[in-house]
Amino acid sequence: MNKKKYFKRIYNNIDKYGFNTTSLLEEKGFTPFGYSTGIYKNFKIPELFISGLLPRLNGDLIHYYVEKYKFKEVPINEKIEGLSDRFPVYFIELDNNNLTEYTLTSIKYYKNAPYKYLQLIFPDLNGYFPFEKEYNYDQEILGDISKLKRD
Incomplete structure (x- = not known):
């Protein structure tokens, strides 16, 4: 798919749903990731990086995330139960400068307009979070997890 068609599809999704999700698959030596574009503009909450x-x-x-928090305050650094039925999560703040190699669609979409990102932090398959020594999962943390409120 060429760039023009790609961005037309993205903008159509944002017009129709209020946001678009971009995901890159895992490859050898590369951690998969996904992110939103359009949430900050349309729902007044930060974009999300996973x-x-x-x-x-x-x-x-x-x-x-959009359904639960749109037009509301998003709890930062707090353990969130019930975002999904799979596992609890945390949201941490990110500096957009740490995302320039990841969120290219958002960079193009927002151009010079302000926007913010949060990262969703999740536990490993045994329920351990990245701040616990037993944690064992391939999740790249791009923000500061030292402020997470722990049980």
Whole structure:
């Protein structure tokens, strides 16, 4: 698909649903990730970045995030139960400068307009989060997890 068709599809999704989800698949030596574009503009909450999950789950989590928090305050650094029925999550703030190699669609969409990103932090398959020594999963953390409120 050429760039023009690609961005036309993205903008159509944003017009129709209020946001688009972009996901990149895992490759050898590369952690998969996904992110939203359009949420900040249309729902007044930060865009969402997710590292280490597959595209379908990224899309589901971004959809649940929009439905739960649109036009509301999003809790930062707090354990969130019930975003999905799979596992609890945290949201951490990100500096857009840390995302320039990841969120190219958002960079093009927002151009010089302000926007913000959060990263969704999830546990490994045994329920451990990245701040716990037992944690064992391929999730690239792009923000500061030292402020997470722990149980």
